[in-house]
Amino acid sequence: MHDSQGFVGSKGYTTLKTPSQNKGLGFTDAERETLGLRGLLPPATLTLEDQVELTMQELRRKTSALDKYVFLQSLQDVNATLYYAVLSRHTYECMPFVYTPVVGEACQKFSQIYRHTPQGLYLSLNDRGKLRSILDNWPVEDIRAIVFTDGERILGLGDQGIDGMGIPVGKLALYTACAGVHPSHCLPVALDVGTNNEAKLNDPFYIGLKRRRLTGEAYDAFVAEFMEAAVDKYGKSVMLQFEDFGNNNAFRLLHHWQEKVCCFNDDIQGTAAVALAGILGSTAITGTVVNDHRFLFLGAGEAGAGIAELIAYAIQVETGKSIEECRKQIFMLDSNGLVCKSRLGELQHHKINFAHDAEHVPDLLSAVKALKPTALIGVSTLAKSFNQAVIEEMSANNERPIIFALSNPTSKAECTPEEAYRWSDGAAVFASGSPFGPVEFKGKTYVPGQGNNAYIFPGVGLAAFACGATRITDLDMYIAAKALAATIPQDQLDASCVYPPLRDIREVSLKVAVAIAANKYATGQASVLPKPADLEAHIRSVMYTPRY
Numbered sequence: 001m002h003d004s005q006g007f008v009g010s011k012g013y014t015t016l017k018t019p020s021q022n023k024g025l026g027f028t029d030a031e032r033e034t035l036g037l038r039g040l041l042p043p044a045t046l047t048l049e050d051q052v053e054l055t056m057q058e059l060r061r062k063t064s065a066l067d068k069y070v071f072l073q074s075l076q077d078v079n080a081t082l083y084y085a086v087l088s089r090h091t092y093e094c095m096p097f098v099y100t101p102v103v104g105e106a107c108q109k110f111s112q113i114y115r116h117t118p119q120g121l122y123l124s125l126n127d128r129g130k131l132r133s134i135l136d137n138w139p140v141e142d143i144r145a146i147v148f149t150d151g152e153r154i155l156g157l158g159d160q161g162i163d164g165m166g167i168p169v170g171k172l173a174l175y176t177a178c179a180g181v182h183p184s185h186c187l188p189v190a191l192d193v194g195t196n197n198e199a200k201l202n203d204p205f206y207i208g209l210k211r212r213r214l215t216g217e218a219y220d221a222f223v224a225e226f227m228e229a230a231v232d233k234y235g236k237s238v239m240l241q242f243e244d245f246g247n248n249n250a251f252r253l254l255h256h257w258q259e260k261v262c263c264f265n266d267d268i269q270g271t272a273a274v275a276l277a278g279i280l281g282s283t284a285i286t287g288t289v290v291n292d293h294r295f296l297f298l299g300a301g302e303a304g305a306g307i308a309e310l311i312a313y314a315i316q317v318e319t320g321k322s323i324e325e326c327r328k329q330i331f332m333l334d335s336n337g338l339v340c341k342s343r344l345g346e347l348q349h350h351k352i353n354f355a356h357d358a359e360h361v362p363d364l365l366s367a368v369k370a371l372k373p374t375a376l377i378g379v380s381t382l383a384k385s386f387n388q389a390v391i392e393e394m395s396a397n398n399e400r401p402i403i404f405a406l407s408n409p410t411s412k413a414e415c416t417p418e419e420a421y422r423w424s425d426g427a428a429v430f431a432s433g434s435p436f437g438p439v440e441f442k443g444k445t446y447v448p449g450q451g452n453n454a455y456i457f458p459g460v461g462l463a464a465f466a467c468g469a470t471r472i473t474d475l476d477m478y479i480a481a482k483a484l485a486a487t488i489p490q491d492q493l494d495a496s497c498v499y500p501p502l503r504d505i506r507e508v509s510l511k512v513a514v515a516i517a518a519n520k521y522a523t524g525q526a527s528v529l530p531k532p533a534d535l536e537a538h539i540r541s542v543m544y545t546p547r548y
Protein backbone atom coordinates (compact mmCIF):
# COMPACT_ATOMS: atom_id res chain seq x y z
CA MET A 1 0.00 0.00 0.00
CA HIS A 2 1.57 3.30 -1.12
CA ASP A 3 0.63 6.61 0.43
CA SER A 4 0.25 9.74 -1.70
CA GLN A 5 3.98 10.39 -1.57
CA GLY A 6 4.85 6.89 -2.67
CA PHE A 7 6.11 5.49 0.66
CA VAL A 8 5.53 1.82 1.29
CA GLY A 9 4.52 0.82 4.81
CA SER A 10 7.17 -1.88 5.42
CA LYS A 11 7.18 -3.54 8.85
CA GLY A 12 10.24 -1.58 9.95
CA TYR A 13 8.99 1.74 8.62
CA THR A 14 5.58 1.28 10.25
CA THR A 15 7.24 0.43 13.56
CA LEU A 16 9.23 3.67 13.47
CA LYS A 17 6.06 5.60 12.68
CA THR A 18 4.08 4.05 15.55
CA PRO A 19 4.71 6.06 18.73
CA SER A 20 3.89 3.19 21.11
CA GLN A 21 6.41 0.90 19.33
CA ASN A 22 9.10 3.30 18.23
CA LYS A 23 12.40 3.33 20.12
CA GLY A 24 14.39 5.32 17.55
CA LEU A 25 18.07 4.74 18.20
CA GLY A 26 17.04 2.61 21.16
CA PHE A 27 16.43 -0.43 18.94
CA THR A 28 19.07 -3.07 19.56
CA ASP A 29 21.01 -4.69 16.76
CA ALA A 30 18.89 -7.82 17.04
CA GLU A 31 15.66 -5.83 16.90
CA ARG A 32 16.87 -3.93 13.86
CA GLU A 33 17.46 -7.26 12.16
CA THR A 34 14.13 -8.88 12.98
CA LEU A 35 11.98 -5.76 12.51
CA GLY A 36 13.49 -4.79 9.17
CA LEU A 37 14.99 -1.57 10.48
CA ARG A 38 18.40 -1.88 8.86
CA GLY A 39 19.14 1.22 6.83
CA LEU A 40 16.23 3.12 8.33
CA LEU A 41 18.39 4.14 11.28
CA PRO A 42 21.97 5.36 11.59
CA PRO A 43 24.29 2.75 13.15
CA ALA A 44 24.56 4.17 16.67
CA THR A 45 22.55 2.62 19.48
CA LEU A 46 21.42 4.63 22.51
CA THR A 47 19.92 3.53 25.81
CA LEU A 48 16.64 4.99 26.99
CA GLU A 49 18.64 6.90 29.61
CA ASP A 50 20.86 8.39 26.87
CA GLN A 51 17.77 9.46 24.97
CA VAL A 52 16.22 11.01 28.08
CA GLU A 53 19.43 12.99 28.63
CA LEU A 54 19.54 14.19 25.01
CA THR A 55 15.86 15.13 25.11
CA MET A 56 16.39 17.18 28.26
CA GLN A 57 19.34 18.96 26.63
CA GLU A 58 17.19 19.82 23.63
CA LEU A 59 14.30 20.91 25.82
CA ARG A 60 16.59 23.22 27.82
CA ARG A 61 17.92 24.81 24.62
CA LYS A 62 14.45 26.00 23.66
CA THR A 63 13.85 29.50 24.91
CA SER A 64 10.09 29.88 24.64
CA ALA A 65 7.77 28.03 27.01
CA LEU A 66 5.31 27.30 24.21
CA ASP A 67 8.11 25.83 22.07
CA LYS A 68 8.94 23.51 24.97
CA TYR A 69 5.28 22.49 25.11
CA VAL A 70 5.18 21.77 21.37
CA PHE A 71 8.49 19.93 21.55
CA LEU A 72 7.26 17.60 24.30
CA GLN A 73 3.91 17.00 22.59
CA SER A 74 5.72 16.20 19.36
CA LEU A 75 7.89 13.70 21.19
CA GLN A 76 4.72 11.97 22.42
CA ASP A 77 3.69 11.58 18.77
CA VAL A 78 7.04 10.06 17.81
CA ASN A 79 8.23 7.93 20.72
CA ALA A 80 5.72 7.54 23.56
CA THR A 81 8.00 5.51 25.82
CA LEU A 82 10.68 8.17 25.67
CA TYR A 83 8.08 10.91 26.30
CA TYR A 84 6.83 9.20 29.47
CA ALA A 85 10.39 8.38 30.57
CA VAL A 86 11.29 12.06 30.28
CA LEU A 87 8.18 13.13 32.20
CA SER A 88 8.59 10.50 34.91
CA ARG A 89 12.31 11.07 35.48
CA HIS A 90 12.16 14.88 35.26
CA THR A 91 8.66 15.59 36.57
CA TYR A 92 9.57 18.77 38.46
CA GLU A 93 11.29 20.31 35.45
CA CYS A 94 8.87 19.13 32.75
CA MET A 95 5.48 19.40 34.45
CA PRO A 96 5.14 23.17 33.86
CA PHE A 97 5.45 22.50 30.10
CA VAL A 98 2.78 19.82 29.82
CA TYR A 99 0.53 21.21 32.56
CA THR A 100 -0.05 24.53 34.29
CA PRO A 101 1.04 27.18 33.47
CA VAL A 102 2.10 26.53 29.87
CA VAL A 103 -0.87 24.31 28.99
CA GLY A 104 -2.97 27.46 29.52
CA GLU A 105 -1.12 29.33 26.78
CA ALA A 106 -1.22 26.17 24.66
CA CYS A 107 -5.03 26.05 24.94
CA GLN A 108 -5.27 29.72 24.03
CA LYS A 109 -3.24 28.96 20.89
CA PHE A 110 -4.28 25.35 20.36
CA SER A 111 -5.77 25.98 16.91
CA GLN A 112 -2.48 27.54 15.79
CA ILE A 113 -0.27 24.75 17.14
CA TYR A 114 -2.61 21.86 16.24
CA ARG A 115 -0.37 19.07 15.02
CA HIS A 116 -2.58 16.91 12.80
CA THR A 117 -2.18 13.75 14.86
CA PRO A 118 -5.00 12.51 17.09
CA GLN A 119 -4.22 13.01 20.77
CA GLY A 120 -7.75 12.16 21.82
CA LEU A 121 -11.32 12.27 20.58
CA TYR A 122 -13.00 15.46 19.42
CA LEU A 123 -16.76 14.93 19.77
CA SER A 124 -18.81 17.77 18.39
CA LEU A 125 -22.49 18.53 18.12
CA ASN A 126 -22.23 17.44 14.48
CA ASP A 127 -21.74 13.92 15.86
CA ARG A 128 -24.94 13.83 17.92
CA GLY A 129 -26.59 10.44 17.79
CA LYS A 130 -23.36 8.78 16.63
CA LEU A 131 -21.07 9.10 19.62
CA ARG A 132 -21.10 5.40 20.48
CA SER A 133 -19.90 4.39 17.02
CA ILE A 134 -17.31 7.18 16.96
CA LEU A 135 -15.70 5.68 20.08
CA ASP A 136 -14.89 2.68 17.85
CA ASN A 137 -12.61 4.95 15.80
CA TRP A 138 -10.16 5.22 18.70
CA PRO A 139 -7.41 2.61 18.12
CA VAL A 140 -7.45 1.16 21.66
CA GLU A 141 -10.36 -0.86 23.10
CA ASP A 142 -9.34 -1.18 26.76
CA ILE A 143 -9.88 2.37 27.99
CA ARG A 144 -10.02 2.77 31.80
CA ALA A 145 -9.70 6.52 32.33
CA ILE A 146 -11.23 9.37 30.38
CA VAL A 147 -10.62 13.02 31.12
CA PHE A 148 -13.09 15.20 29.28
CA THR A 149 -13.89 18.89 29.04
CA ASP A 150 -16.31 21.10 27.20
CA GLY A 151 -13.70 23.85 27.35
CA GLU A 152 -15.87 26.43 29.08
CA ARG A 153 -13.58 27.28 32.04
CA ILE A 154 -10.01 26.43 31.11
CA LEU A 155 -7.89 27.14 34.22
CA GLY A 156 -8.62 30.78 35.02
CA LEU A 157 -8.59 31.69 31.31
CA GLY A 158 -12.28 31.30 30.55
CA ASP A 159 -13.93 29.75 27.52
CA GLN A 160 -11.46 28.16 25.08
CA GLY A 161 -13.96 25.97 23.22
CA ILE A 162 -12.46 22.89 21.60
CA ASP A 163 -8.99 24.35 22.16
CA GLY A 164 -9.46 23.23 25.77
CA MET A 165 -8.35 19.77 24.54
CA GLY A 166 -4.89 20.63 25.86
CA ILE A 167 -6.23 20.11 29.39
CA PRO A 168 -7.42 16.46 29.11
CA VAL A 169 -4.21 15.67 27.20
CA GLY A 170 -2.08 17.26 29.93
CA LYS A 171 -4.03 15.71 32.81
CA LEU A 172 -3.75 12.23 31.32
CA ALA A 173 -0.02 12.68 30.71
CA LEU A 174 0.18 13.13 34.48
CA TYR A 175 -1.90 9.98 35.10
CA THR A 176 0.98 8.14 33.49
CA ALA A 177 3.95 10.20 34.65
CA CYS A 178 2.77 10.74 38.23
CA ALA A 179 0.89 7.50 38.93
CA GLY A 180 1.94 4.94 36.34
CA VAL A 181 -1.45 4.46 34.71
CA HIS A 182 -0.57 2.86 31.36
CA PRO A 183 -1.03 5.47 28.60
CA SER A 184 -2.90 3.03 26.38
CA HIS A 185 -5.73 2.94 28.95
CA CYS A 186 -6.19 6.73 28.88
CA LEU A 187 -8.42 8.71 26.56
CA PRO A 188 -8.61 12.52 26.38
CA VAL A 189 -11.92 13.86 25.09
CA ALA A 190 -13.04 17.33 24.04
CA LEU A 191 -16.79 17.84 23.78
CA ASP A 192 -17.39 20.62 21.29
CA VAL A 193 -20.70 22.27 22.17
CA GLY A 194 -19.64 25.61 20.67
CA THR A 195 -17.93 28.55 22.33
CA ASN A 196 -18.85 32.02 23.48
CA ASN A 197 -15.26 33.21 23.02
CA GLU A 198 -15.60 35.98 20.43
CA ALA A 199 -11.94 35.87 19.42
CA LYS A 200 -12.23 32.15 18.63
CA LEU A 201 -15.53 32.63 16.79
CA ASN A 202 -13.85 35.28 14.64
CA ASP A 203 -10.60 33.37 14.12
CA PRO A 204 -10.49 31.92 10.60
CA PHE A 205 -8.19 29.15 11.84
CA TYR A 206 -10.24 28.10 14.91
CA ILE A 207 -10.59 24.30 14.72
CA GLY A 208 -13.86 23.94 16.63
CA LEU A 209 -17.50 24.55 15.76
CA LYS A 210 -18.19 28.19 15.02
CA ARG A 211 -21.36 28.54 16.97
CA ARG A 212 -22.38 29.76 20.40
CA ARG A 213 -22.53 27.28 23.26
CA LEU A 214 -25.42 24.87 23.39
CA THR A 215 -27.26 25.15 26.72
CA GLY A 216 -30.23 23.66 28.55
CA GLU A 217 -31.73 20.23 28.01
CA ALA A 218 -30.05 19.72 24.64
CA TYR A 219 -26.65 20.30 26.29
CA ASP A 220 -27.42 17.81 29.08
CA ALA A 221 -28.59 15.30 26.48
CA PHE A 222 -25.31 15.60 24.55
CA VAL A 223 -23.25 15.04 27.71
CA ALA A 224 -25.53 12.12 28.59
CA GLU A 225 -25.07 10.57 25.16
CA PHE A 226 -21.31 10.72 25.69
CA MET A 227 -21.39 9.30 29.24
CA GLU A 228 -23.68 6.44 28.22
CA ALA A 229 -21.63 5.68 25.11
CA ALA A 230 -18.44 5.52 27.20
CA VAL A 231 -19.95 3.17 29.79
CA ASP A 232 -21.49 1.01 27.08
CA LYS A 233 -18.20 0.63 25.26
CA TYR A 234 -15.71 0.46 28.12
CA GLY A 235 -17.79 -1.00 30.95
CA LYS A 236 -19.04 0.22 34.30
CA SER A 237 -15.62 0.75 35.82
CA VAL A 238 -14.34 3.18 33.19
CA MET A 239 -13.54 6.32 35.15
CA LEU A 240 -14.77 9.63 33.75
CA GLN A 241 -13.11 12.79 35.05
CA PHE A 242 -14.99 16.05 34.48
CA GLU A 243 -12.46 18.81 33.89
CA ASP A 244 -12.81 22.56 33.46
CA PHE A 245 -16.54 22.76 32.88
CA GLY A 246 -18.23 26.08 33.64
CA ASN A 247 -19.83 26.18 37.08
CA ASN A 248 -23.34 26.60 35.67
CA ASN A 249 -23.04 23.02 34.44
CA ALA A 250 -20.38 21.43 36.64
CA PHE A 251 -22.32 20.99 39.88
CA ARG A 252 -25.51 19.81 38.17
CA LEU A 253 -23.64 17.29 36.03
CA LEU A 254 -21.68 15.96 38.99
CA HIS A 255 -24.77 15.55 41.15
CA HIS A 256 -26.60 13.82 38.33
CA TRP A 257 -23.83 11.42 37.34
CA GLN A 258 -21.90 10.64 40.52
CA GLU A 259 -24.49 8.14 41.72
CA LYS A 260 -24.78 6.49 38.32
CA VAL A 261 -21.27 5.96 36.93
CA CYS A 262 -17.64 6.00 38.07
CA CYS A 263 -16.91 9.71 37.75
CA PHE A 264 -15.68 12.73 39.64
CA ASN A 265 -15.19 16.42 39.01
CA ASP A 266 -11.55 17.26 39.51
CA ASP A 267 -12.08 21.00 39.95
CA ILE A 268 -14.64 20.49 42.72
CA GLN A 269 -13.47 17.26 44.34
CA GLY A 270 -9.81 16.75 43.43
CA THR A 271 -9.04 20.35 44.32
CA ALA A 272 -10.88 19.93 47.61
CA ALA A 273 -8.65 17.00 48.51
CA VAL A 274 -5.37 18.72 47.64
CA ALA A 275 -6.36 21.88 49.51
CA LEU A 276 -7.43 19.95 52.61
CA ALA A 277 -4.12 18.07 52.52
CA GLY A 278 -2.34 21.45 52.43
CA ILE A 279 -4.39 22.65 55.40
CA LEU A 280 -3.50 19.48 57.29
CA GLY A 281 0.15 20.17 56.42
CA SER A 282 -0.25 23.73 57.71
CA THR A 283 -1.63 22.45 61.00
CA ALA A 284 1.47 20.26 61.32
CA ILE A 285 3.62 23.38 60.90
CA THR A 286 1.60 25.56 63.25
CA GLY A 287 0.80 22.94 65.88
CA THR A 288 -2.94 23.44 65.49
CA VAL A 289 -5.93 21.37 64.36
CA VAL A 290 -8.29 22.23 61.51
CA ASN A 291 -11.02 23.22 63.96
CA ASP A 292 -8.76 26.01 65.31
CA HIS A 293 -9.02 27.81 61.99
CA ARG A 294 -11.29 30.35 60.41
CA PHE A 295 -11.25 30.25 56.62
CA LEU A 296 -11.87 33.02 54.12
CA PHE A 297 -12.12 32.16 50.44
CA LEU A 298 -11.72 34.61 47.60
CA GLY A 299 -13.77 32.84 44.95
CA ALA A 300 -16.91 30.79 45.57
CA GLY A 301 -17.05 28.66 42.44
CA GLU A 302 -16.21 25.01 41.83
CA ALA A 303 -12.89 25.02 43.62
CA GLY A 304 -14.14 27.27 46.43
CA ALA A 305 -17.30 25.32 47.18
CA GLY A 306 -15.53 21.97 46.82
CA ILE A 307 -12.72 22.89 49.22
CA ALA A 308 -15.06 24.55 51.71
CA GLU A 309 -17.36 21.51 51.93
CA LEU A 310 -14.43 19.12 52.44
CA ILE A 311 -12.86 21.33 55.12
CA ALA A 312 -16.24 21.45 56.88
CA TYR A 313 -16.40 17.66 56.69
CA ALA A 314 -12.86 17.40 58.13
CA ILE A 315 -13.84 19.64 61.04
CA GLN A 316 -16.90 17.48 61.62
CA VAL A 317 -14.78 14.33 61.74
CA GLU A 318 -12.34 16.08 64.09
CA THR A 319 -14.93 17.52 66.49
CA GLY A 320 -18.22 15.70 66.08
CA LYS A 321 -19.98 19.05 65.61
CA SER A 322 -22.89 19.23 63.17
CA ILE A 323 -21.89 20.02 59.57
CA GLU A 324 -23.86 23.29 59.78
CA GLU A 325 -21.78 24.34 62.80
CA CYS A 326 -18.56 23.40 61.00
CA ARG A 327 -19.49 25.48 57.95
CA LYS A 328 -19.85 28.55 60.18
CA GLN A 329 -16.10 28.97 60.40
CA ILE A 330 -15.81 29.18 56.61
CA PHE A 331 -16.58 32.40 54.72
CA MET A 332 -16.50 33.22 51.03
CA LEU A 333 -16.32 36.21 48.75
CA ASP A 334 -17.48 36.13 45.16
CA SER A 335 -17.48 38.90 42.56
CA ASN A 336 -20.21 40.68 44.57
CA GLY A 337 -18.43 40.64 47.91
CA LEU A 338 -19.11 38.53 50.97
CA VAL A 339 -21.46 35.61 50.49
CA CYS A 340 -23.95 36.17 53.33
CA LYS A 341 -27.55 35.71 54.36
CA SER A 342 -28.74 39.05 53.03
CA ARG A 343 -27.82 37.83 49.51
CA LEU A 344 -29.61 34.50 49.74
CA GLY A 345 -32.10 35.28 46.99
CA GLU A 346 -29.40 35.92 44.37
CA LEU A 347 -26.88 33.19 45.24
CA GLN A 348 -26.06 30.16 43.10
CA HIS A 349 -26.94 26.92 44.85
CA HIS A 350 -23.36 25.91 45.69
CA LYS A 351 -22.83 29.06 47.78
CA ILE A 352 -25.90 28.78 49.98
CA ASN A 353 -24.32 26.59 52.68
CA PHE A 354 -21.78 29.35 53.30
CA ALA A 355 -24.20 32.30 53.36
CA HIS A 356 -23.84 33.11 57.05
CA ASP A 357 -25.44 35.66 59.25
CA ALA A 358 -22.68 38.22 58.75
CA GLU A 359 -22.73 41.82 57.61
CA HIS A 360 -22.09 42.15 53.89
CA VAL A 361 -18.71 43.64 53.00
CA PRO A 362 -17.82 44.45 49.41
CA ASP A 363 -14.11 43.61 49.23
CA LEU A 364 -11.40 41.30 50.47
CA LEU A 365 -9.52 43.68 52.75
CA SER A 366 -12.73 44.67 54.57
CA ALA A 367 -13.59 40.98 54.92
CA VAL A 368 -10.17 40.16 56.38
CA LYS A 369 -10.55 43.03 58.85
CA ALA A 370 -14.09 42.07 59.82
CA LEU A 371 -13.77 38.29 59.97
CA LYS A 372 -10.13 37.88 61.09
CA PRO A 373 -9.52 34.60 59.25
CA THR A 374 -6.51 32.45 60.03
CA ALA A 375 -6.45 31.05 56.49
CA LEU A 376 -6.96 32.83 53.18
CA ILE A 377 -7.66 30.71 50.13
CA GLY A 378 -7.57 32.18 46.63
CA VAL A 379 -9.64 30.43 43.96
CA SER A 380 -10.88 33.54 42.22
CA THR A 381 -8.83 33.90 39.00
CA LEU A 382 -8.19 37.44 40.28
CA ALA A 383 -4.45 38.05 39.87
CA LYS A 384 -2.67 40.06 42.57
CA SER A 385 -5.78 40.28 44.76
CA PHE A 386 -3.77 39.18 47.81
CA ASN A 387 -2.02 42.54 47.92
CA GLN A 388 0.31 43.97 50.53
CA ALA A 389 -2.51 45.41 52.65
CA VAL A 390 -4.37 42.07 52.71
CA ILE A 391 -1.30 40.03 53.64
CA GLU A 392 -0.16 42.55 56.24
CA GLU A 393 -3.62 42.44 57.80
CA MET A 394 -3.51 38.61 57.84
CA SER A 395 -0.07 38.81 59.48
CA ALA A 396 -1.18 41.33 62.06
CA ASN A 397 -3.94 38.93 63.16
CA ASN A 398 -1.99 35.65 62.99
CA GLU A 399 1.43 34.44 64.02
CA ARG A 400 1.48 32.06 60.99
CA PRO A 401 -1.18 33.12 58.46
CA ILE A 402 -2.12 30.45 55.95
CA ILE A 403 -2.10 31.95 52.44
CA PHE A 404 -3.03 29.69 49.52
CA ALA A 405 -3.05 31.39 46.11
CA LEU A 406 -4.50 28.51 44.13
CA SER A 407 -5.70 30.17 40.92
CA ASN A 408 -4.10 29.00 37.67
CA PRO A 409 -2.20 29.63 35.55
CA THR A 410 0.64 31.68 37.08
CA SER A 411 -0.70 34.89 35.56
CA LYS A 412 -3.88 34.48 37.64
CA ALA A 413 -2.23 33.73 40.99
CA GLU A 414 -3.62 35.86 43.82
CA CYS A 415 -0.01 36.58 44.84
CA THR A 416 3.45 35.14 44.39
CA PRO A 417 5.27 33.29 47.19
CA GLU A 418 7.89 36.00 47.24
CA GLU A 419 5.14 38.56 47.99
CA ALA A 420 3.52 36.37 50.63
CA TYR A 421 6.82 35.80 52.48
CA ARG A 422 7.98 39.42 52.15
CA TRP A 423 4.72 41.02 53.29
CA SER A 424 4.30 38.56 56.16
CA ASP A 425 7.96 38.85 57.18
CA GLY A 426 8.43 35.15 56.49
CA ALA A 427 5.48 34.03 58.59
CA ALA A 428 3.10 32.91 55.82
CA VAL A 429 2.40 29.24 55.28
CA PHE A 430 2.02 29.48 51.52
CA ALA A 431 0.93 27.31 48.62
CA SER A 432 0.14 28.13 45.00
CA GLY A 433 -1.78 26.37 42.23
CA SER A 434 0.96 26.83 39.64
CA PRO A 435 4.64 26.15 40.27
CA PHE A 436 7.05 28.68 41.76
CA GLY A 437 10.69 28.12 42.70
CA PRO A 438 12.14 28.37 46.22
CA VAL A 439 12.42 31.84 47.76
CA GLU A 440 15.33 33.16 49.84
CA PHE A 441 14.15 35.56 52.52
CA LYS A 442 16.24 36.91 55.41
CA GLY A 443 18.69 34.05 55.14
CA LYS A 444 16.09 31.27 55.07
CA THR A 445 14.98 29.16 52.10
CA TYR A 446 11.23 28.78 51.74
CA VAL A 447 9.80 26.13 49.42
CA PRO A 448 6.34 27.04 48.17
CA GLY A 449 4.25 23.91 47.74
CA GLN A 450 2.19 23.45 44.59
CA GLY A 451 -1.35 23.08 45.87
CA ASN A 452 -2.57 21.51 42.69
CA ASN A 453 -4.98 18.65 42.18
CA ALA A 454 -2.13 16.92 40.32
CA TYR A 455 -1.27 15.47 43.74
CA ILE A 456 -4.69 13.78 43.78
CA PHE A 457 -6.23 12.88 40.41
CA PRO A 458 -3.42 10.58 39.20
CA GLY A 459 -3.76 8.54 42.39
CA VAL A 460 -7.55 8.47 42.01
CA GLY A 461 -7.11 7.16 38.48
CA LEU A 462 -4.59 4.55 39.60
CA ALA A 463 -6.90 3.34 42.37
CA ALA A 464 -9.88 3.16 40.03
CA PHE A 465 -7.86 1.19 37.50
CA ALA A 466 -6.29 -1.18 40.03
CA CYS A 467 -9.48 -2.11 41.88
CA GLY A 468 -12.04 -1.56 39.12
CA ALA A 469 -13.85 1.16 41.07
CA THR A 470 -17.51 1.54 40.21
CA ARG A 471 -17.93 4.89 41.96
CA ILE A 472 -15.75 7.78 43.16
CA THR A 473 -17.18 9.54 46.22
CA ASP A 474 -16.59 12.56 48.43
CA LEU A 475 -15.37 10.19 51.14
CA ASP A 476 -12.65 9.02 48.74
CA MET A 477 -11.49 12.63 48.52
CA TYR A 478 -11.29 13.00 52.29
CA ILE A 479 -9.33 9.77 52.48
CA ALA A 480 -7.07 10.93 49.64
CA ALA A 481 -6.39 14.21 51.47
CA LYS A 482 -5.40 12.40 54.65
CA ALA A 483 -3.19 10.01 52.70
CA LEU A 484 -1.49 12.87 50.87
CA ALA A 485 -0.95 14.87 54.07
CA ALA A 486 0.68 11.81 55.64
CA THR A 487 3.37 11.83 52.93
CA ILE A 488 4.76 15.32 53.65
CA PRO A 489 8.31 14.84 54.94
CA GLN A 490 9.50 16.83 57.93
CA ASP A 491 12.15 18.67 55.92
CA GLN A 492 9.42 20.02 53.64
CA LEU A 493 7.43 21.21 56.67
CA ASP A 494 10.63 22.80 58.02
CA ALA A 495 10.86 24.81 54.77
CA SER A 496 7.21 25.91 55.24
CA CYS A 497 6.10 23.57 52.46
CA VAL A 498 2.79 21.77 52.88
CA TYR A 499 3.21 19.20 50.10
CA PRO A 500 5.71 16.42 49.40
CA PRO A 501 8.33 17.09 46.71
CA LEU A 502 7.30 16.32 43.13
CA ARG A 503 10.30 14.02 42.74
CA ASP A 504 8.40 11.60 45.02
CA ILE A 505 5.12 11.92 43.15
CA ARG A 506 4.85 8.30 42.00
CA GLU A 507 5.24 6.98 45.54
CA VAL A 508 2.85 9.69 46.80
CA SER A 509 0.25 8.77 44.16
CA LEU A 510 0.66 5.14 45.14
CA LYS A 511 -0.17 5.97 48.78
CA VAL A 512 -3.20 7.99 47.66
CA ALA A 513 -4.30 5.10 45.44
CA VAL A 514 -3.88 2.50 48.18
CA ALA A 515 -6.00 4.55 50.58
CA ILE A 516 -8.78 5.05 48.02
CA ALA A 517 -8.73 1.45 46.84
CA ALA A 518 -9.01 0.25 50.44
CA ASN A 519 -12.13 2.38 50.77
CA LYS A 520 -13.52 1.00 47.51
CA TYR A 521 -13.21 -2.54 48.86
CA ALA A 522 -14.62 -1.51 52.25
CA THR A 523 -17.67 0.07 50.62
CA GLY A 524 -18.31 -2.63 48.01
CA GLN A 525 -17.33 -0.35 45.13
CA ALA A 526 -14.48 -2.43 43.72
CA SER A 527 -14.97 -4.86 40.84
CA VAL A 528 -11.50 -6.47 40.77
CA LEU A 529 -12.27 -9.42 43.04
CA PRO A 530 -11.26 -10.99 45.27
CA LYS A 531 -9.54 -8.17 47.11
CA PRO A 532 -5.77 -8.63 46.74
CA ALA A 533 -4.16 -9.78 50.00
CA ASP A 534 -1.51 -7.07 49.73
CA LEU A 535 -3.26 -4.08 48.18
CA GLU A 536 -0.14 -1.91 47.95
CA ALA A 537 1.83 -4.67 46.24
CA HIS A 538 -1.06 -5.25 43.83
CA ILE A 539 -1.32 -1.57 42.92
CA ARG A 540 2.44 -1.24 42.55
CA SER A 541 2.40 -4.25 40.22
CA VAL A 542 -0.03 -2.59 37.81
CA MET A 543 1.96 0.66 37.62
CA TYR A 544 3.56 1.29 34.26
CA THR A 545 7.24 2.19 34.13
CA PRO A 546 8.49 3.47 30.77
CA ARG A 547 11.26 1.15 29.61
CA TYR A 548 12.37 -0.59 26.42
Ligand SMILES: NC(=O)C1=CN([C@@H]2O[C@H](COP(=O)(O)OP(=O)(O)OC[C@H]3O[C@@H](n4cnc5c(N)ncnc54)[C@H](OP(=O)(O)O)[C@@H]3O)[C@@H](O)[C@H]2O)C=CC1
Pocket: 153, 154, 155, 156, 157, 246, 247, 266, 267, 268, 271, 274, 298, 299, 300, 301, 302, 303, 304, 333, 334, 335, 336, 337, 378, 379, 380, 381, 382, 406, 407, 408, 409, 412, 432, 433, 434, 451, 452, 453, 454
Ligand atom coordinates in the same frame (compact mmCIF):
# COMPACT_ATOMS: atom_id res chain seq x y z
N1 LIG B 1 -4.86 24.65 42.27
C1 LIG B 1 -5.74 23.80 41.78
O1 LIG B 1 -5.57 22.57 41.84
C2 LIG B 1 -6.96 24.32 41.13
C3 LIG B 1 -7.08 25.64 40.85
N2 LIG B 1 -8.21 26.10 40.26
C4 LIG B 1 -8.20 27.50 39.88
O2 LIG B 1 -9.13 28.21 40.66
C5 LIG B 1 -9.68 29.24 39.89
C6 LIG B 1 -11.19 29.18 39.99
O3 LIG B 1 -11.65 27.95 39.48
P1 LIG B 1 -13.18 27.53 39.68
O4 LIG B 1 -13.58 27.65 41.09
O5 LIG B 1 -13.36 26.23 39.03
O6 LIG B 1 -13.90 28.65 38.80
P2 LIG B 1 -15.35 29.21 38.92
O7 LIG B 1 -15.59 29.98 37.70
O8 LIG B 1 -16.28 28.11 39.29
O9 LIG B 1 -15.28 30.21 40.17
C7 LIG B 1 -14.58 31.41 40.18
C8 LIG B 1 -15.01 32.19 41.40
O10 LIG B 1 -14.21 33.35 41.50
C9 LIG B 1 -15.07 34.43 41.72
N3 LIG B 1 -14.52 35.69 41.24
C10 LIG B 1 -14.27 36.07 39.97
N4 LIG B 1 -13.83 37.33 39.95
C11 LIG B 1 -13.83 37.75 41.22
C12 LIG B 1 -13.55 38.99 41.86
N5 LIG B 1 -13.17 40.05 41.14
N6 LIG B 1 -13.65 39.08 43.19
C13 LIG B 1 -14.05 38.02 43.92
N7 LIG B 1 -14.36 36.83 43.38
C14 LIG B 1 -14.26 36.71 42.05
C15 LIG B 1 -16.35 34.10 40.98
O11 LIG B 1 -17.40 34.93 41.46
P3 LIG B 1 -18.92 34.76 40.99
O12 LIG B 1 -19.39 33.50 41.65
O13 LIG B 1 -19.58 35.96 41.52
O14 LIG B 1 -18.89 34.66 39.51
C16 LIG B 1 -16.47 32.63 41.34
O15 LIG B 1 -17.08 32.47 42.59
C17 LIG B 1 -9.14 29.07 38.47
O16 LIG B 1 -8.06 29.94 38.28
C18 LIG B 1 -8.65 27.66 38.45
O17 LIG B 1 -7.55 27.50 37.58
C19 LIG B 1 -9.29 25.30 39.99
C20 LIG B 1 -9.21 23.97 40.24
C21 LIG B 1 -8.00 23.36 40.78
Ligand SMILES: CC(=O)C(=O)O
Pocket: 100, 154, 155, 156, 244, 266, 267, 407, 408, 433, 452, 453, 454
Ligand atom coordinates in the same frame (compact mmCIF):
# COMPACT_ATOMS: atom_id res chain seq x y z
C1 LIG C 1 -5.62 22.55 38.24
C2 LIG C 1 -6.93 22.65 37.66
O1 LIG C 1 -7.63 21.65 37.55
C3 LIG C 1 -7.43 23.93 37.25
O2 LIG C 1 -6.79 24.94 37.48
O3 LIG C 1 -8.51 23.94 36.66
Ligand SMILES: [Mg+2]
Pocket: 155, 243, 244, 266, 267
Ligand atom coordinates in the same frame (compact mmCIF):
# COMPACT_ATOMS: atom_id res chain seq x y z
MG1 LIG D 1 -9.21 21.95 36.17
